[in-house]
Amino acid sequence: KNEVEQSPQNLTAQEGEFITINCSYSVGISALHWLQQHPGGGIVSLFMLSSGKKKHGRLIATINIQEKHSSLHITASHPRDSAVYICAALKSGNTPLVFGKGTRLSVIA
Amino acid sequence: DVKVTQSSRYLVKRTGEKVFLECVQDMDHENMFWYRQDPGLGLRLIYFSYDVKMKEKGDIPEGYSVSREKKERFSLILESASTNQTSMYLCASTLVPDTQYFGPGTRLTVL
DSSP states (O other): OEEEEEEEEEEEETTTTTTTEEESSOEEEEEEEEEOOTTTOEEEEEEESSSSSEEEEEEEEEEEETTTEEEEESSSGGGGGGGEEEEEEEEEEEOEEEEEEEEEEEEEE | OOOOOEEEEEEEEOOOOOOEEEEEEEOOOOOEEEEEEEEETEEEEEESSSTTTTEEEEEEEEEEEEEEEEEEEEEEESOOOOOOGEEEEEEEEESSSOEEOOOOOEEEEEE
């Protein structure tokens, strides 16, 4: 079983819908990252969080340390949000990230 | 603006060839990473480095080696390319446990 699990694997939404992507992890972590990968390959970091909630524009990331669960929400989704969203756990200090397999999101106009 | 660059976006090589993939970052980061990404498998760590001349094996190091002679440059070497090494290769760098910055990726095809 992977240490970091994401759901759903694929998601199709209509423009304007509220979207939630889930990430569960089975190890102790010091932080959790959410990343976005557009077609063409480039990956950008969206959030790094270790507690509570962070917001950037229409994106909101939350984490519940006790439940070992994080969510990425997209409000008022738009076709340009179509991408693969990846969560990754930082176990401790200076160790490599452990990645989920990603959620492929398609937003249809 | 921070930048991680990779030597090629697309590369086609023949089985048995020696392949060099180069990654350069301009952020003075200590930590650099090489990943491969395959459909359904996600990002998998090949090798990483926390300092010059230092390297650590990741989850799938077999068939690969790395070189870090300068802080800004981290090279991935396929000693004898095989078809199962056809993949997207991504380099990343970070300063301690902070945001990871990724390069644009190299799509390698081994024929």
